[in-house]
Amino acid sequence: MFAYIKNILSQKCPRCHRGKMFTHKWYQLKYVVAMPDKCANCGQRTEIEQGFYYGTGYVSYALTVAFTVATFIAWWVLIGLSINDNRIFWWLGTNVALLVIFQPWFMRTSRLIWLSWFFHKDDDKHKKNNAL
Numbered sequence: 408m409f410a411y412i413k414n415i416l417s418q419k420c421p422r423c424h425r426g427k428m429f430t431h432k433w434y435q436l437k438y439v440v441a442m443p444d445k446c447a448n449c450g451q452r453t454e455i456e457q458g459f460y461y462g463t464g465y466v467s468y469a470l471t472v473a474f475t476v477a478t479f480i481a482w483w484v485l486i487g488l489s490i491n492d493n494r495i496f497w498w499l500g501t502n503v504a505l506l507v508i509f510q511p512w513f514m515r516t517s518r519l520i521w522l523s524w525f526f527h528k529d530d531d532k533h534k535k536n537n538a539l
C-alpha cells in the first residue's frame with residue numbers, strides 16, 4: 408500500500424514504477440495532462456482506448472471531496488467554524504482557492520489512480536495488446 412501511494416505521488420508508471428507519466432512540469436498548464444504515448448521504460452501504453460480517461464472525472468471528484476472534508480475538519484479544529492464572525496465563509500473561500508491552485512495536481516493524480524486500477528506492478532497480462 409505504501410509503495411502504491413508513493414508511486415502515485417511520484418507520478419511514475421503504475422506498471423514498472425520507473426517511467427515518467429507526464430511530459431511537462433505541472434505548472435506548464437497548457438500541458439498539464441500531456442502524457443507520452445507509452446512508458447519510456449516498459450512500453451505500457453498510456454491511452455488504452457479513445458476516451459479512456461473519462462472515468463478520471465469520478466476519481467477527481469472523490470479526491471476533491473476528500474480534500475474539502477480534510478480542510479473542513481482542519482479548519483474546524485484549528486480555527487473554529489463560528490457563523491457569527493464569518494469564519495465558515497473564510498474556510499469556504501480558502502478551500503475554493505486551494506482547489507483551484509491544486510487542480511493540476513488533482514487532474515494528474517486522478518489519471519494515475521485511474522491507470523493504476525488497470526495496470527499493476529510487473530503486470531504482463533496486457534503486454535501483448537498494449538505494449539507495442
Ligand SMILES: [Zn+2]
Pocket residue numbers: 420421422423424425426446447448449450451
Ligand atoms: Zn512503465
